[in-house]
Amino acid sequence: MSAERRVHLSRSAMDAYRALDSFTQTVNQIAADSGIDDRFKEIMMIHASQLNGCAFCVRVHLDRAVEAGLDIDTIAQIATWRESGVFTERERAGLELTEAFTFIHEDGIPDDVYDHVGGILTEKEYVAASWLLVSINSFNRIAIAGRYPVPPRKPAAAG
Template sequence: MGEHRVHLSKSAPTAYKALDAFAKSVGAVAADAGIDARLKELVQVHASQLNGCAYCVRVHVDRAQAAGVSSDTLMQLSVWRESGVFSDRERAALELTEAFTFISEDGVPDDVYDTAAELFTKDEYVALSWILVSINAFNRVAIAGRYPVPSRDDVDV
């Protein structure tokens, strides 16, 4: 069941290339705004967790680790509200991640927006918003196609 799902990126490569180009544009906007790789990857991992996208979690955990994010910090993402390992800016970005990911529920609530506006410049807020639009789009492509995430274990347990 589900093994023969349509692979959207392979089935419509022109559309996928446009999405990939969009993601590259978003990356440039983020870099120009001064969003560092750590923050960019933390929000992308968290959005992917919230959406249940194992494929994108794998991709962005790898990128986060390459950006110097520790395994301990990554393990704390799902409980960031109770964890002391995130800065105020990271906490505001993670709250914004949840608002964008579940946007149909409450939009971006005023308190979330106001906190972000206090801690980020307008350019940083715009960049974070586009990062979240982008990762949510990629999550949907991968989830709909049930993109596989093979085990990295060398030995079966």
């Protein structure tokens, strides 16, 4: 079945998609109320989408990261965060948690990750970050299953 003929889940079952969107809005509010700022959130969203191979969601969250003030160097370093010095201790904890949630089928959330991340993030931050990761992993699966297109961007008009 070609990409053009794939079922577009967000259009084919609008009630389910609206429920997921509403869930995500709730999760975003919990994150904001728990002290998770947009920079921290978008770093996690991009990394989960990279790990899942979801080009569509990478693009969506790249745009949101730029809106949140992330520069190109920081965004480019997300994939190599363990070797990079551009992330705060909290962001590194979020990236570590992102990997555990994205690959949860391998080891669950290992005790060493839980203990390490839990020693850096408050319980409220840990809970909020976890729900954000549940949300993005769900959206990644929808976009990947439907092979949502990611065409080249059109060049900006010269000003």
